[in-house]
Amino acid sequence: MDYHFDWSILIQEPYLGWLINGAWLTILLTLLSSIVSLAMGVGLAFLSLSRNPLYYQPARLYINITRNIPGIFWILFFFFVFPQILPSAAGNALNTSAYFPLIAGVIGLSVDNSPYVAEIIRSAVSAIPAGQWESAMACGLSPAQSWRTILLPQAFRVSAGPLGTRLIHNFKNTSLCMAIAVPELTWASRQVESLTFRGIEALTAATVFYLLLGLLLATLVNYMENRFDQAKSNVRS
Amino acid sequence: MNIDIFLQNIKLLLLGPFPDGQLGGLSLNLLVAAGALSLGFLLSLPLGLARKAQTRLLRWPATCLIEAVKAVPVLLLVFWAYLLLPLLFPTDLPPFISALMSFTVYSTVYLAETLRAGIDTIPATQRDAALASGMHYYQWQLHVCLPQAIRRMIPCYASFFISIFKDTSVLYIIGIMDILQYGLTMAESHPDRIMTIYGQMGLCLFVVCQTIGFIAAWLEKRFEMADCQMCRKVVGQRSTQKRSKATLLPSFQRFINKPTNQ
Numbered sequence: 001m002d003y004h005f006d007w008s009i010l011i012q013e014p015y016l017g018w019l020i021n022g023a024w025l026t027i028l029l030t031l032l033s034s035i036v037s038l039a040m041g042v043g044l045a046f047l048s049l050s051r052n053p054l055y056y057q058p059a060r061l062y063i064n065i066t067r068n069i070p071g072i073f074w075i076l077f078f079f080f081v082f083p084q085i086l087p088s089a090a091g092n093a094l095n096t097s098a099y100f101p102l103i104a105g106v107i108g109l110s111v112d113n114s115p116y117v118a119e120i121i122r123s124a125v126s127a128i129p130a131g132q133w134e135s136a137m138a139c140g141l142s143p144a145q146s147w148r149t150i151l152l153p154q155a156f157r158v159s160a161g162p163l164g165t166r167l168i169h170n171f172k173n174t175s176l177c178m179a180i181a182v183p184e185l186t187w188a189s190r191q192v193e194s195l196t197f198r199g200i201e202a203l204t205a206a207t208v209f210y211l212l213l214g215l216l217l218a219t220l221v222n223y224m225e226n227r228f229d230q231a232k233s234n235v236r237s
Numbered sequence: 238m239n240i241d242i243f244l245q246n247i248k249l250l251l252l253g254p255f256p257d258g259q260l261g262g263l264s265l266n267l268l269v270a271a272g273a274l275s276l277g278f279l280l281s282l283p284l285g286l287a288r289k290a291q292t293r294l295l296r297w298p299a300t301c302l303i304e305a306v307k308a309v310p311v312l313l314l315v316f317w318a319y320l321l322l323p324l325l326f327p328t329d330l331p332p333f334i335s336a337l338m339s340f341t342v343y344s345t346v347y348l349a350e351t352l353r354a355g356i357d358t359i360p361a362t363q364r365d366a367a368l369a370s371g372m373h374y375y376q377w378q379l380h381v382c383l384p385q386a387i388r389r390m391i392p393c394y395a396s397f398f399i400s401i402f403k404d405t406s407v408l409y410i411i412g413i414m415d416i417l418q419y420g421l422t423m424a425e426s427h428p429d430r431i432m433t434i435y436g437q438m439g440l441c442l443f444v445v446c447q448t449i450g451f452i453a454a455w456l457e458k459r460f461e462m463a464d465c466q467m468c469r470k471v472v473g474q475r476s477t478q479k480r481s482k483a484t485l486l487p488s489f490q491r492f493i494n495k496p497t498n499q
Contacts, residue, residue, distance in 0.1 A: 003324050064447070065443060068399075068442070068443045068446035068450065069403075069439055069442050069443055069446070070403035070406040070442060071403075072406050072417065073417070073435075073438065073439060076417070076421070077435055077439075080424065080431060080435070081431055081432055081435050084431060085432070172308075172309070172310040173310070174310075175310040175312045175313060176407065178312070178410075179407075179410060186310070186312060186313060186316075190316075193320075199316075199320045203313065203316055203317060203320060206313060207309055207313055207317075210308060210309050210310060211305060211308045211309065214307075214308030214309070215308055218304075218308070
């Protein structure tokens with residue numbers, strides 16, 4: 001194997017700056033897309049739980065379409081096709097904006113993550129016993145009050161674990177944004193590789209970061225799951 | 238929009254230049270996914286068993302390998318294979334082989350986790366009964382545990398196939414001529430038709446994934462019914478006099494003591 005290792009490129013100035021910026025941008029992409037997909041997922045979940053077909057049919061259709069098409073397609077779609085769909089003034093403004101790859105990446109990742117979040121929340125809400133809703137009504141609470149004080153906290157306890165797993169999956173999916181030149185960690189490691197030809201070192205740096213942060217997130221999610229575990233909790237159900 | 242161009246595009250997206258060149262397009266995605274699933278299933282059996290082994294010597298390296306590969310994005314695994322394989326094997330490998338290798342590693346690890354989940358569903362009483370009947374650990378696994386575990390996890394394998402098929406779409410980044418590569422090249426050379434091209438790509442991907450999804454749902458229902466029937470046969474809803482030994486798994490019959498004639 002005639003490959004000359006040169007680990008010092010990882011500490012040389014432009015390359016180290018790119019890798020660190022890439023790491024921060026990965027974290028930013030994860031946070032933004034998780035928050036947006038959580039908002040979308042909650043809305044979708046409540047739409048798909050409704051009894052009115054005017055509400056749940058579009059929601060089920062959206063969930064089916066976004067779940068069956070890969071995330072990279074959505075990221076490319078929102079970068080290349082979405083400005084063309086909008087009216088030309090808005091489309092031109094988007095295309096020439098400096099932050100457009102980041103925006104398209106966040107929207108693409110959120111659209112990719114949202115059906116899974118919606119399904120998790122829908123099954124969590126369905127798992128609440130029907131007696132809870134009825135007794136809340138019997139106590140005289142309005143629907144908004146009963147959701148806020150009784151039903152949603154229970155739904156959150158059930159869904160916290162799967163949502164954490166989805167967060168980790170979203171974190172790994174941010175590497176797809178390199179396809180539209182968002183300068184996140186995978187893109188930065190490819191840039192370092194194309195300039196220095198030291199691909200293994202650059203890829204090792206990226207892998208180590210994903211490993212460390214991934215294992216940290218997994219530990220946090222595990223802790224949260226144990227904290228919200230129904231079977232071991234002291235609260236009488 | 239011209240129907241001829243539409244059909245030409247669809248053929249390119251689905252098969253690539255197939256009769257006049259190498260297979261590409263959606264068929265290449267399916268080929269990589271199916272190949273990775275098959276090879277990964279075979280390799281996941283030893284890895285999954287090592288993950289559940291009783292000695293730390295097997296369990297710790299298996300756990301480290303599984304957690305390490307699970308924490309890394311698929312795209313990074315593809316890049317690793319793309320960089321490492323030409324260094325390890327000096328001959329000129331087609332990028333298809335490095336793609337297949339990376340997805341095989343990915344599916345080995347995830348299928349090993351699925352197998353672990355399957356083994357966890359087998360009650361410990363079966364293990365105790367098997368060991369008490371005089372079986373070794375490997376005999377218990379081979380004849381009792383794994384047949385049940387794998388059968389129960391078949392719907393999970395089907396849904397994993399959907400997931401890995403969607404993940405093979407990232408292969409266009411290393412230059413493999415799959416459906417996204419053809420779609421993006423067409424979109425770049427015909428920017429006025431970009432929406433129809435993306436629509437065709439999305440439609441092909443959606444149809445394939447939804448079809449496999451229906452098959453997975455059917456498998457889940459069928460195995461749910463079959464599991465109940467298997468349970469009924471083994472536990473015996475009919476009276477014990479009528480229950481014949483043939484209802485038990487054939488490989489298990491060797492361990493049943495044949496009644497001696499007094």
